[in-house]
Amino acid sequence: MARVDIRLGGSGGQGTITAAAILGYAAVYAGKNAVQTKSYGPEARGGAARGEVVISDEEINYVKVIKSDVLVALTQEACDKFIEDAKEGSVVIVDSMMVKDLPKGNFKLYALPIIKTAAEDIGKSMVANIVTLGVVNEITKLLDYDKLEKGVLSKVPKGTEELNKKALKAGVDLVKNMK
Amino acid sequence: MARVDIRLGGSGGQGTITAAAILGYAAVYAGKNAVQTKSYGPEARGGAARGEVVISDEEINYVKVIKSDVLVALTQEACDKFIEDAKEGSVVIVDSMMVKDLPKGNFKLYALPIIKTAAEDIGKSMVANIVTLGVVNEITKLLDYDKLEKGVLSKVPKGTEELNKKALKAGVDLVKNMK
Amino acid sequence: MAYDYAKYLRPGKLPHIWCAGCTYGIVLKSMIRAIDSLNYDKNDVVVTSGIGCCSRLPGYVDFNTLHTTHGRSIAFATGVKVANPKLKVIALGGDGDMTAIGGNHFIHACRRNIDITVFVFNNNIYGMTGAQYSPTTPKGAWATTAPYGMTENNFDITSLAIGAGASFVARTTAYHATHCEKMIKEALEHKGLSVVEIINACPTGFGRKNKFKTPTSMLLWMKDSAVNVEKAKNMSPEELAGKFTIGVLHKEEKPEYLETYDATVGLKK
């Protein structure tokens, strides 16, 4: 597998950084190389935040994402900011509730009700990031579902395992139902 | 006048550093160049202390005394330590009460009761340094007596002028009487 | 009538950087009302801070403002004040800023009794850096650097100030917004070093992990725990357990530093 650059953009508290970490973790347990990085303002909380992960079978030298193979934007701000760095023909996933102004360009766009699914179907908006992971993996087929689920379960707080399992699955279903 | 290197060695509190300063001051007012330096331990008080002054009509580049033209030692310790850096044929002045073990070598040695004179004749052992200045100048004739006296008077605490005048004079007399 | 804060707020800086429910904003408003009531010329007011969430406050107010290094708010303020005693100098900071790294400047300003007004915003945590414990994090409370619960004893900031020699010391809370306004005003009016400890809520760093589910619950905790110092005088230790006093805790006449200095050295102005 060649290098895949994934960027998850949102606002602080949406868990995009954690999602990137889980994805990296799962990738590493699947025998790949992975580097997760993040960016936030000087406040270390609130404001725009993004989690990024690079996954590859080869050595990862440049650790950050420049142009994304997969972009997820959970806010309009993130979408507007990062869309120009989506590669030609790459995957772009936006939250359909938050991103009203859909980006146009040469990429595969998925507008899905990620946050709504988390809040309404799962009942916790906090798990939007896990729903996101389900979505991303279902679209890209980066990892075996099992491995990903294992990754999620080992990184989420104790007692929330079932919730997160459901959330991951809900993400997968979002994509499946779309088809 | 070529460069004259004068070293006044004693213990902290004996005022050798002040004496060197007064000498330098008087020299400058006499139109010469002068640099006064000092050395003491990390305690900034007590212990061995020395005042040094270089007087010259020329530019003074090396500011410290290496080999002395004039060495004054008010303690045995100072005498023992600095005697080896007295130039051949130079002037060496020691306090005859404090320095029992007189140095030997190729120099003009003056052993004079400087401290005793200060303590007994003037009545203040603190002015030993001013007596010293009288001695040094009378031996070396470095400066006009008037200029030196002026120097002394402008640098000593108010109210002690007469005392110090007497002390300076006593130093001169010590040498004169010796002859 | 709705109070108009705009006169004292720098245009275009809101929304501020503080988290949802962070109570710095409430106190900022009390502070503005207090200053407004004193009718200072904005040009004469200097506000300094150190580093921390709290210390971003000066950026929002339309005075001469100085966001310094961590802990050094008062030290910079001292230079400003000594250089130009006509300026009204307010030095503020968080519990970490003022009493951890900045503790020395705090006690020395109290000792000198220099005419500076000090506000310590005590939210019992290092908010900015993500919830490490501070000298006021309650015993047993969780913090990222106290994963087993806080193990250190706390400062009582007001006792510290009094022990160090401050001539005006008060405590208030973000909940008691009008009381807070009053304390700030009295502190500003006091000649000499005045300290106001302002109990504040950090829902993000402290509250969430310490069983305060919402910002409001933290405000209500303040409401329930604060006892007016006058009332406290008639209460037994049992009744006061788990409570803290608010109000002016200490006030004395004491020579102000700059007045003494100028008089002693015979300053030629």
Add this chain to the structure above:
Amino acid sequence: MAYDYAKYLRPGKLPHIWCAGCTYGIVLKSMIRAIDSLNYDKNDVVVTSGIGCCSRLPGYVDFNTLHTTHGRSIAFATGVKVANPKLKVIALGGDGDMTAIGGNHFIHACRRNIDITVFVFNNNIYGMTGAQYSPTTPKGAWATTAPYGMTENNFDITSLAIGAGASFVARTTAYHATHCEKMIKEALEHKGLSVVEIINACPTGFGRKNKFKTPTSMLLWMKDSAVNVEKAKNMSPEELAGKFTIGVLHKEEKPEYLETYDATVGLKK
């Protein structure tokens, strides 16, 4: 019987560097007698200091001794103690060392109530650097940096310690050499942070320029000005004017830092 100090003095280090009449030597002797009476193993005693005349003291005593940087005596001591709580740690320093530059470490150690014994040698001046004023130089007194007389208010070191949370606070003087020994002993026996302020004379830097003609006159000033704290309770403010109290000024039971820490984190030893 003449007391034999040799057991605790490092051979070949005397005469010490202190000036004639400097009273550090008197207190050093009190300290040795106090430690001796407690029968500590010399290998278990650690003495730290900062920088200053006072801070040269550890060099003379035959323990594990650490002459650190200016003001940091307690901070180094804290590391030693936390790393090995079995050690008996004494942190000492001058008024400058402990309450000027080192003030922050002083108050935080008091707050933590860590089991360290702190001696503050207060000679009201920076002796080592040649008589600059310190936070305890009396108002109006001369110092090289207060040529017109001291202009700043002073710390009361014991009030500061109490305000910061110390659990044992005492004051004594160099003159009261046996009382001093007793205070030191009690402080050493106390579990938790103990502070002893020791009033000391610097004839070279302070005395001479402030109308104390001889070292003895400074000792006699201590004798005349010190009032035992018990006696003081029955004295009027007028009678106490110009005096200071000696004795144990504050003592309380309070959780010791390391005990709390080890228990809270469930330290696996």
Add this chain to the structure above:
Amino acid sequence: MAKKLEFMMGNHAVAEGALYAGCKFYGGYPITPSTEVAERMAERLPKVGGRFIQMEDEIAAMASVIGASLAGVKSLTATSGPGLSLKQENIGYAMLCEIPVVIVDVMRGGPSTGMPTGPSQSDIMQAKWGTHGDHPVIAVTPASVQEQFNETVRAFNLAEKYRCPVYVLTDAIIGQMMEQLEIPEPGELEVIERPKPDCKPEEYLPFDMDKEFVPLAAFGSGYRYHVTGLHHNSDGFPTNDPVLHTKNTVRLIERINKNYDDIMKVEEFMTDDAEVLVFAIGVSARSAKHAVIEARNQGIKAGLLRPLTIWPFPDKHIDNILNKGNVKGIVVPEMNLGQMTLEVQRVAKGRCQVEGLFSLMLDPILPGEIVEKIRRFV
């Protein structure tokens, strides 16, 4: 990959490396982006019988680790630029008094409060020159999460072996990112334990000037001695003799210089026939490797010199390569406005061109920019 494989944050890997090396004390003060080192130590130390303390400021933090080390315990502190500035005085103390401690500096954007969450490599010169006076410095420079672990272990080893403070100089990218980490089995990596003196207590000279190395006795172990930040004699007591203090200061610096080969660690990648060298550390070295591969693909004989020890400076390594005569130019990409570049220029002595590639852009330097600079030399 059967071993303990983790996906870990760089700062956590530093903490784990320290624990592997036997660290039992952490004294710190929180500062972004280094705080996770403290947080991990706060949680982990009690489990291995160690203690964590958050001090009142960085000055106290640095003092506390020195005190703990003197009590015989391997000690760690971590900070970032502003904290490192505050620690400088006591770092100098540790240098003069030969106290082994490890100091992690997770470099962020300076100067002053600067850009607290933004990565940089702008404390490189400060690590060398931040404290007053002449003093020896060792600094290691990891470039991956695995190296955060391994180099921290090496830092502890160097600290014990050379009885001095050792820096782990890393940056906010490497410190904050997550990457795979194989935790070595006990014994797999060398861990140097602090040697104990074998002489009698009366004969112990803790700072023996005539020896390169003297074991540091723990306070409480029966060797009672004196430590001072004043210049001191072999027995630890102050001396004013300039001959002695010259001798001792030179000895401390020479101890490091003489053991260059042991202390130095440099990765050379495709340098054998290189005509253009890239000299880089940390995250910039990763970009540089990418760039070198790219340049080779373009037919340019590029190579990478990646020091994992940046202080002492790898003079000899540069010399050796330049002496071969192939190298036309050296590119020095660094996330600052020019620090190592000055040093490389000094060492190059005009034998080839040296050009810095500076960035304060908070992201790693782009490989493409490095390639472009490489091309200029051919």
Add this chain to the structure above:
Amino acid sequence: MAKKLEFMMGNHAVAEGALYAGCKFYGGYPITPSTEVAERMAERLPKVGGRFIQMEDEIAAMASVIGASLAGVKSLTATSGPGLSLKQENIGYAMLCEIPVVIVDVMRGGPSTGMPTGPSQSDIMQAKWGTHGDHPVIAVTPASVQEQFNETVRAFNLAEKYRCPVYVLTDAIIGQMMEQLEIPEPGELEVIERPKPDCKPEEYLPFDMDKEFVPLAAFGSGYRYHVTGLHHNSDGFPTNDPVLHTKNTVRLIERINKNYDDIMKVEEFMTDDAEVLVFAIGVSARSAKHAVIEARNQGIKAGLLRPLTIWPFPDKHIDNILNKGNVKGIVVPEMNLGQMTLEVQRVAKGRCQVEGLFSLMLDPILPGEIVEKIRRFV
């Protein structure tokens, strides 16, 4: 010599120079061998309407002078090595926030407490690199009591002109010795007063990135603005934009570099035909001058390059001389274990040999030793 002639201590001359330059605030903390600067200011300031304060430590001292400067008052602080280490964080603040202040460092023997009364020149590199992050530095280096006065005045002028902290880097010999001083008449030396902004308060951009220089308005003068040690925009408010912070940091450093000719002051003595150069500052430069005269007497074409500005480093001056092609070698005598030597080597780029002559002996380097080194190059 009809003018006010004094025989004054070097540290006192610094204080007098500061007063001549219009300094009205001193914030300090005592430390040997700098304390006489404070003592003189304590006595003299009230007489000219200024104020003196002894702060609780050096960190506060540095903070106070920055605060005072923002209140519109020229401010001075003085210290020595350990104090300078403590001041570093706030010095960085003054650099980033463009606050004019003058910092005197009377160098003593380091590292750590070292040799408090012993002179040295071992903080040269610290002055440049002591604070974290990239930052501009100006440092002047007097070599006589007269220069202590004059260079202090120049330091204040440079601080105001380039809106930055300026060091007076001197040593315990020059600071503590007494020598003649002619106090210039008012007006005799240039004194640069702080310019006031001439725009309307609403238009005032205190950190305008598009201008090389913006007048610094005094707090209380009607220009209300914000100052922060975070990277900031032209208006003074924090920004996270790396493009802006790159632009601003580069601007600050370039402002110094671009004005090299104005900031730099170098005395050249017999350099025209020199085959061997001596490069030295402060008290070492006096020994060096002695040595150069001696060498000339011995028929050797020696010359002296004596920077009175050591930071920025006098690269161009060295370049100009080396470009003539006469110089075979440069001797760099310094009272440390090698600091400026590294810089001279860097600039020399192999065009000639460069050799340091290092001393920690507390006395000035002996002219004879310098002559000996000079002879090796011929």
Add this chain to the structure above:
Amino acid sequence: MAKAERIEINKKWCKGCEICVELCPTNALEMVDFKVAVKDLEKCIACMQCELRCPDFAIVVYKKEKE
């Protein structure tokens, strides 16, 4: 009967902390899409609690002029 003429909410500044909603003694406010909204102006007694304690300058209550 409503004591307030109107309640102005600045949605851009409101961070949805719910302090105003939870402290309102008459339950006149509510959360809508993570921001505050006026549920029932009639209920408002113009006690000003919400305005006083909103940390974000986001809610302003205009009392009715006395008649």
Add this chain to the structure above:
Amino acid sequence: MAKAERIEINKKWCKGCEICVELCPTNALEMVDFKVAVKDLEKCIACMQCELRCPDFAIVVYKKEKE
């Protein structure tokens, strides 16, 4: 009658501060050449004040054994 058998003075350590002389209640000590000396051992009442307050470990009083 003398209560002290002897008073040992270490001249090398004595700095001549005069504290012992001035605090001696019986005037048994004196200064000679800037150092302390025993003036009259007979006068000594072995109160130990001098020993206790000498800062320089320079004076030691040996009490007579009780008979």
